[in-house]
Amino acid sequence: MTYISGPMTGYTNFNKEAFLAAELELNKKGVFCVNPARAELPSGSSWLDYMREDIKGLMDCDTIYMLDGWQNSKGASLEYSIAVILGYKIDYQSE
Numbered sequence: 439m440t441y442i443s444g445p446m447t448g449y450t451n452f453n454k455e456a457f458l459a460a461e462l463e464l465n466k467k468g469v470f471c472v473n474p475a476r477a478e479l480p481s482g483s484s485w486l487d488y489m490r491e492d493i494k495g496l497m498d499c500d501t502i503y504m505l506d507g508w509q510n511s512k513g514a515s516l517e518y519s520i521a522v523i524l525g526y527k528i529d530y531q532s533e
Contacts, residue, residue: 440464440529441472441496443517444505447485456505460531464503472499489513496520501527 442460446452457475464471472495479487492513496502502521508514521528 439470439472439499440501440503441499441517441521442474442503442505443496443508443514443521444531445507445511445514446475447511447513453505460503460505469501471503472496485513489516492517493520499526501529503529504531506531 442457442464444453444456444460446457449456452475454475457473461471461473461475474488474492474495477488477491477495479491493516496517502517504514504518508518518528
């Protein structure tokens with residue numbers, strides 16, 4: 439399973455369009471994804487609340503797909519670091 443990681447904070451609609459487009463593209467290739475843009479937390483949830491849920495989803499995967507701009511995201515950088523330490527396969531949108 440592949441976890442989609444990328445920037446959200448500061449983007450219009452939290453960059454959901456990019457996450458959904460990546461999910462569609464990966465699904466067309468037969469790849470099942472965990473997409474954090476589909477998270478449904480209560481209104482008023484904090485960044486930490488979202489990261490807790492995101493990391494839980496990441497732990498169910500063995501591959502991470504890094505969207506363009508991930509290097510500028512604190513959350514995506516954290517997810518990347520976890521993936522590297524755990525030995526996940528890492529794919530990049532631009533490659």
